Amino acid sequence: MALLTIAQETCKGCGLCADVCPKQILALSREINSKGYHPIAVTDQSKCIGCAFCARMCPDAVIKVEKE
Amino acid sequence: MAVVYEKTGILTDTPLHYCPGCTHGIIHRLVAEAIDELGIQGKTIGIAPVGCAVFAYNYFNTDMMEAAHGRAPAVATGCKRVNPDNIVFTYQGDGDLASIGAAEITHAATRGENITVIFVNNAIYGMTGGQMAPTTLPGQVTTTSPYGRDPALCGYPIRVSEMLATLDGPAYIARCSVHDVKHIMDAKKCIKKAFETQIAKKGFSMVEVLSSCPTNWGMAPREALNWLEANMIPQYPLGVKKEVE
Numbered sequence: 380m381a382l383l384t385i386a387q388e389t390c391k392g393c394g395l396c397a398d399v400c401p402k403q404i405l406a407l408s409r410e411i412n413s414k415g416y417h418p419i420a421v422t423d424q425s426k427c428i429g430c431a432f433c434a435r436m437c438p439d440a441v442i443k444v445e446k447e
Numbered sequence: 448m449a450v451v452y453e454k455t456g457i458l459t460d461t462p463l464h465y466c467p468g469c470t471h472g473i474i475h476r477l478v479a480e481a482i483d484e485l486g487i488q489g490k491t492i493g494i495a496p497v498g499c500a501v502f503a504y505n506y507f508n509t510d511m512m513e514a515a516h517g518r519a520p521a522v523a524t525g526c527k528r529v530n531p532d533n534i535v536f537t538y539q540g541d542g543d544l545a546s547i548g549a550a551e552i553t554h555a556a557t558r559g560e561n562i563t564v565i566f567v568n569n570a571i572y573g574m575t576g577g578q579m580a581p582t583t584l585p586g587q588v589t590t591t592s593p594y595g596r597d598p599a600l601c602g603y604p605i606r607v608s609e610m611l612a613t614l615d616g617p618a619y620i621a622r623c624s625v626h627d628v629k630h631i632m633d634a635k636k637c638i639k640k641a642f643e644t645q646i647a648k649k650g651f652s653m654v655e656v657l658s659s660c661p662t663n664w665g666m667a668p669r670e671a672l673n674w675l676e677a678n679m680i681p682q683y684p685l686g687v688k689k690e691v692e
């Protein structure tokens with residue numbers, strides 16, 4: 380079981396994390412943050428394997444990855 | 448739950464001003480993680496350039512200084528000579544380092560100044576609106592080469608790492624890329640190695656990192672990284688160009 384915590388206010392919605400996710404469980408949210416971007420969101424947390432590819436790819440360091 | 452990955456405390460909480468998908472953020476993070484892992488935060492001095500990374504002093508939780516355009520290696524030289532026990536790095540783009548700062552970087556390298564240079568090469572002037580840089584690829588369209596860079600008219604791009612590796616002064620020179628996770632991990636190893644070179648007082652170290660500019664290349668972030676991999680890496684081969692044991 381792994382958990383992603385995303386700082387949605389500082390996410391710029393570039394989507395680079397979604398491209399490198401091996402489980403394809405990241406997608407842009409329908410919400411809009413205060414900067415006007417659609418931040419990234421997890422579509423199915425239960426499938427996350429905690430590889431942290433998304434966090435290593437993120438230019439704005441918005442993703443924290445935890446694993447049991 | 449154990450933390451697998453989180454933002455290092457060497458980066459401040461100030462939101463980065465870079466465009467969405469710009470790899471400056473990744474490279475900032477790699478430099479910060481290297482400083483964190485080496486435990487040198489308290490004695491590190493960073494020199495910020497002119498260019499997109501001009502606000503780098505807002506983002507690093509270390510002492511930072513701002514240099515005039517291209518002059519970061521000269522400022523770093525003074526800084527390091529006055530404070531030889533401090534770790535001094537510069538963070539420069541290709542417009543800053545390869546164009547107006549070509550003299551400073553060449554002479555700092557040939558003097559073997561014991562500093563670390565992080566050179567971010569995205570083959571274009573980003574901040575000023577996407578003009579042709581010394582590193583722009585042949586045929587690449589920019590605002591000042593709207594039909595593509597013509598080498599007959601504008602010459603060929605400079606391979607800075609290879610050029611500096613011919614000098615006797617530098618101790619470590621490598622070129623990396625950040626277009627995928629594997630290369631990001633490799634780039635971090637190179638940046639850490641560059642700082643270790645300085646700590647061991649071996650002399651000048653530089654890591655060139657190939658980067659993208661989605662806004663001025665006119666591409667989506669992932670498309671820009673694919674373009675980097677397909678076009679920039681053949682022109683600028685990755686690898687360690689010089690290493691003194």
